[in-house]
Amino acid sequence: MPNPSPTVVSTAASAGFVGAIGNTPLIALPKLSAALGRTILGKAEFLNPGGSVKDRAARGIIEDFEARGLLAPGGVVVEGTAGNTGIGLTLVGNARGYRTIIVMPDDQAPEKYGLLRTYGADLRVVPSAPYTNDANYYHEARRVAEATPGAVWANQFENTANRDAHERTTGPEIIAQTGGALDAFVAAAGTGGTIAGVGRALKAYDPKIRVVLADPYGSALFSYVKTGELAADGDSNAEGIGIKRIVANFKDAPVDDALRVDDRTLTEMAHWLVREEGLFVGGSAALNVAAAARYARTLPAGSTVVTVLCDGGDRYRSRLYDAEWLRENDVVPQATDLSFL
Secondary structure, three states: OOOOOOOOOOHHHHOHHHHOOOOOOEEEOHHHHHHHOOEEEEEEHHHOOOOEOHHHHHHHHHHHHHHOOOOOOOOEEEEEOOOHHHHHHHHHHHHHOOEEEEEEEOOOOHHHHHHHHHHOOEEEEEOOOOOOOOOOHHHHHHHHHHHOOOEEEOOOOOOOHHHHHHHHHHHHHHHHHHOOOOOEEEEOOOOOHHHHHHHHHHHHHOOOOEEEEEEEOOOOHHHHHHHOOOOOOOOOOOOOOOOOOOOOOOOOOOOOEEEEEOHHHHHHHHHHHHHHHOOOEOHHHHHHHHHHHHHHOOOOOOOEEEEEEOEEHHHHOOOOOOHHHHHHOOOOOOOOOOOOO
C-alpha cells in the first residue's frame, strides 16, 4: 500500500490565529437578489476567527505598533470600544503575548462583556456618556493608556492603521472575488476604517465603482455626506456604528452617496435574513444589507452591490433576537416579505 502524501501546511495555518484573519467568503444572497433583479453579495466578516470585521483592524493596529517598536513582549494594549474591536484586540493580543485593557460603555449587548471576560481582557465598564463628555469611554481609554506602564492606546477612530488594513486586504479580496465586476460597495461606518479602506482600494481599481455610506439615525455622517454639515437626527439602538464627528479614518474617504436606515428596517432585515437566507447576523450587518438593497434599486437591472456582514447574531441574542427586548423597543418584526425595504 503506497504511503500517503505528506501533509502540506498552509501559510495561514502556520501563522496561527492571526494568519487566519481575512480571506473571508463573499456570500451571495440569492432570494434578496432575485427579488431585486440585482445581485447582492455579503462579505462574510463574521467568519473571521474572532467573529467580526474588527479582527482586521485589530491585527493591523497591533502589527503597526510592532513594526514601529512601540509594543514590547508583555506589553499592554488599551482600547475604548463598543465590543468587537476589543474582542479582536484581546484575541490577537493573546496570540502575540500582550495583555489588553478594554473600556466599554454600559449600554452594549451583555454577550460582548461576557466574551471579553472569557477571553481574559481586563474589562472596565463605564457609564455611557456622549463624546463631548470627558467621562466618555473613548477619553477614559486614553487616560488608562497614559497611566499604564508599557501600554499603547489602539485609538481605532484616529489610528489609520485601521483603514490601511482594509485598503490592503478587504478591498483587494472583494476585487478578486468579484473579478472586479461590481457596481457599488455599501457599508456603515463605526470608525470609518472599513468603508474608507475598502473604498480607496475599489476606487484605485475602478473609479466608477460607487461607494455608499449606510448610516443609522442618531449619526451625523449621513448629513455630512449629503450636505457637508454634521447634523444628527433621531436615535438608534444599532451598536458600534454611526458617529457624530469626522475622525481620521473617515476623513477623505471616497464616499459618493449615503442612505439612512431606521431601527425597524434593520430589525426586519435581520430576522428576514435568518429566516430566508440562513444568515444569522448582527444589527450592523442587517443595516448594511437593507441599505445595499435600497441602493441597488437605484441602479440598472443586473447590477452587483457588495456589502459587509460585520458580525454574527449570537452577540445580540439578548436584544435583536429577544422577544421581550423587541417589544420594549417597539421593533417586533411584522413583515413576511420585503415590504419593509
